[in-house]
Amino acid sequence: MTxxxxxxxxGREAAGERWRGAPRWVRxxxxxxxxxxxxxxxxxxxxxxxxxxxTPGANFTQVMFTVSIYVLLAVGLNIVVGFAGLLDLGYxxxxxxxxxxxAVLTSPSSDLKTLWPWLLAVPVxxxxxxxxxxxxxxxxxxLRGDYLALVTLGFAEMIRIGAVSSEFLKGQxxxxxxxxxxxxxxDGRPVFGVLDARPYYWLVLxxxxxxxxxxxxxxxxxxxxxxxxxxxxxDAAQLMGVPTFKFKLWxxxxxxxxxxxxxxLFAGKQNFVNSQNFELLNSIIILAAVIFGxxxxxxxxxxxxxxxxxxxxxxxGIDLFGVQLYEYRFLFFGLVxxxxxxxxxxxxxxxxRRAAEFKDRRKEVTVGE
Amino acid sequence: MLLEIDDVSLLYGRIQALxxxxxxxxxxxxxxxIGANGAGxxxxxxxxxxxxxxxxxxxxxxxxxxxxxxxxxxxxxxLCQAPEGRGIFPGMTVLENLGMxxxxxxxxxxxxxxxxxxxxxxxxxxxxxxxxxxxxxxxEQQMLAVGRALMSRPKLLLLDEPSMGLxxxxxxxxxxxxxxxxxxxxxxxLVEQNAQQALARAHRAYVLETGRIVKSxxxxxxxxxxxxxxxxxxxx
Ligand SMILES: Nc1ncnc2c1ncn2[C@@H]1O[C@H](COP(=O)(O)OP(=O)(O)OP(=O)(O)O)[C@@H](O)[C@H]1O
Ligand SMILES: [Mg+2]
Numbered sequence: 001m002t003x004x005x006x007x008x009x010x011g012r013e014a015a016g017e018r019w020r021g022a023p024r025w026v027r028x029x030x031x032x033x034x035x036x037x038x039x040x041x042x043x044x045x046x047x048x049x050x051x052x053x054x055t056p057g058a059n060f061t062q063v064m065f066t067v068s069i070y071v072l073l074a075v076g077l078n079i080v081v082g083f084a085g086l087l088d089l090g091y092x093x094x095x096x097x098x099x100x101x102x103a104v105l106t107s108p109s110s111d112l113k114t115l116w117p118w119l120l121a122v123p124v125x126x127x128x129x130x131x132x133x134x135x136x137x138x139x140x141x142x143l144r145g146d147y148l149a150l151v152t153l154g155f156a157e158m159i160r161i162g163a164v165s166s167e168f169l170k171g172q173x174x175x176x177x178x179x180x181x182x183x184x185x186x187d188g189r190p191v192f193g194v195l196d197a198r199p200y201y202w203l204v205l206x207x208x209x210x211x212x213x214x215x216x217x218x219x220x221x222x223x224x225x226x227x228x229x230x231x232x233x234x235d236a237a238q239l240m241g242v243p244t245f246k247f248k249l250w251x252x253x254x255x256x257x258x259x260x261x262x263x264x265l266f267a268g269k270q271n272f273v274n275s276q277n278f279e280l281l282n283s284i285i286i287l288a289a290v291i292f293g294x295x296x297x298x299x300x301x302x303x304x305x306x307x308x309x310x311x312x313x314x315x316x317g318i319d320l321f322g323v324q325l326y327e328y329r330f331l332f333f334g335l336v337x338x339x340x341x342x343x344x345x346x347x348x349x350x351x352x353r354r355a356a357e358f359k360d361r362r363k364e365v366t367v368g369e
Numbered sequence: 370m371l372l373e374i375d376d377v378s379l380l381y382g383r384i385q386a387l388x389x390x391x392x393x394x395x396x397x398x399x400x401x402x403i404g405a406n407g408a409g410x411x412x413x414x415x416x417x418x419x420x421x422x423x424x425x426x427x428x429x430x431x432x433x434x435x436x437x438x439x440x441x442x443x444x445x446x447x448l449c450q451a452p453e454g455r456g457i458f459p460g461m462t463v464l465e466n467l468g469m470x471x472x473x474x475x476x477x478x479x480x481x482x483x484x485x486x487x488x489x490x491x492x493x494x495x496x497x498x499x500x501x502x503x504x505x506x507x508x509e510q511q512m513l514a515v516g517r518a519l520m521s522r523p524k525l526l527l528l529d530e531p532s533m534g535l536x537x538x539x540x541x542x543x544x545x546x547x548x549x550x551x552x553x554x555x556x557x558x559l560v561e562q563n564a565q566q567a568l569a570r571a572h573r574a575y576v577l578e579t580g581r582i583v584k585s586x587x588x589x590x591x592x593x594x595x596x597x598x599x600x601x602x603x604x605x
């Protein structure tokens with residue numbers, strides 16, 4: 001058993017080594033091929049040749065849009081959990097703040113009756129989520145330990161309950177006729193319509209690429225070093241002169257802003273936002289996705305967010321001996337996670353640092369015994 | 370005086386760990402702080418580095434009152450601690466760990482110079498520069514913690530049990546390095562279980578007992594003090 005595991009593990013490490021050792025142009029070519037693949041993916045002419053990949057029970061293009069939103073969220077949460085090591089259990093709450101900000105500012109059902117265009121509402125949504133992140137983080141990030149997890153959990157529930165019960169946020173009735181993103185084809189048809197989900201998917205994909213470039217640059221700077229040092233040993237980080245509180249707050253706010261952006265994109269596609277969109281379970285799913293993919297690694301977060309969101313949708317419409325598999329999707333999901341945490345706690349595509357941290361922790365455990 | 374602690378008390382919740390201690394460190398000195406387990410040595414270090422707030426009393430460094438100053442800002446003023454239990458960054462390589470030591474600095478040339486110096490002081494680290502901190506041996510991690518603190522080019526270096534867990538050979542070596550660092554111009558406050566070595570190397574020393582300073586003097590004086598001999602040097 002262990003020998004098989006060891007072999008799989010060393011095989012994967014070898015693949016990692018080969019990737020890092022490959023010449024620059026090979027890596028670029030592969031990267032471009034992967035990106036091109038994902039731009040092409042929602043076209044029927046393309047995905048009909050992909051065998052079992054398209055989802056049987058749901059419009060594949062719609063599913064890909066949902067998946068892309070989850071990937072964006074996973075990339076954002078990875079900053080908070082993966083880089084700065086802060087446990088945020090209510091990340092989806094920021095997504096809700098972003099979506100509701102857009103809804104309130106643009107929808108004719110809103111009491112404000114501002115009827116802004118979508119694009120104008122997006123920066124406001126990002127700014128507001130960032131502010132709510134700072135407001136939530138300022139009192140809690142000074143404290144160590146589990147306070148943050150509890151407070152973020154409470155925050156997400158508060159937003160959800162507020163959405164359900166407050167007159168201003170319209171509960172179940174929700175906001176309708178939220179405008180779409182701008183843009184027209186030459187013949188006057190809007191780019192972002194009601195029926196075709198592809199343009200939205202491409203928009204989110206492009207946003208993901210830009211955000212990933214930004215995050216990568218950030219992590220290779222002093223900011224990234226500060227985050228990693230905080231995650232690894234907060235006291236030691238402070239003893240090296242890292243203003244730990246400030247950087248934790250930054251990570252938290254940056255993560256929140258990305259979730260707000262995702263929420264704004266979601267609202268712009270959906271046309272309709274109500275309180276049912278923001279269940280607590282979503283926060284847990286994204287957190288699980290980040291850990292599943294390999295927390296602390298951007299590629300890991302992307303793969304984790306994509307796979308988890310996709311797997312859940314993939315179950316839809318599958319009938320096994322009269323049992324609808326979709327009903328049991330979270331059971332499978334839970335099982336996969338448990339198996340994963342036993343055999344590969346550092347995630348699918350771990351960060352090499354994280355792997356070393358895990359080794360160090362294992363060593364500590366055995367020393368203590 | 371480079372460092373002056375005046376009547377400092379410190380609480381952990383309701384437990385009082387320091388009961389009004391006062392001590393000084395002059396520029397150029399090695400000062401040792403010895404005492405039994407749980408006497409409050411590490412706590413004193415935490416009060417100085419600012420990782421724990423003091424309940425009362427004052428801490429002055431380099432002519433200024435830093436009692437209320439945040440820990441990371443104290444580093445910028447030239448006060449750096451190598452924490453007890455090593456406290457290195459396990460997921461960073463040796464070089465990255467050393468780089469974190471210079472986090473507050475911007476003078477690239479100076480940093481490169483200090484890196485050379487640290488790698489010269491600790492050839493073991495030079496051999497392992499690409500290795501992750503978490504995979505180093507205990508002794509190597511200890512060296513890394515000291516080297517990393519040096520990278521901030523501190524005026525005052527706080528060392529909390531740098532010889533902990535080291536083989537006798539390495540203990541000798543680390544104490545020689547401490548003396549060498551001091552001769553190169555860094556003032557050092559040293560906490561040690563290894564009282565014999567610490568007193569032999571230190572200019573002055575303090576003895577801490579249950580959160581109070583009970584004795585102080587030159588290293589040589591304390592080394593020959595009967596009660597110190599009995600309690601800390603294992604000689605009846
Ligand atoms: N975080 C904490 N919370 C509560 N009590 C603490 C904490 N840290 C230390 N103490 C207590 O404060 C007292 C002094 O501890 P300290 O770590 O300063 O001892 P020390 O002299 O460094 O001992 P050692 O030689 O074993 O390292 C001890 O009684 C210890 O139990
Ligand atoms: Mg101690």
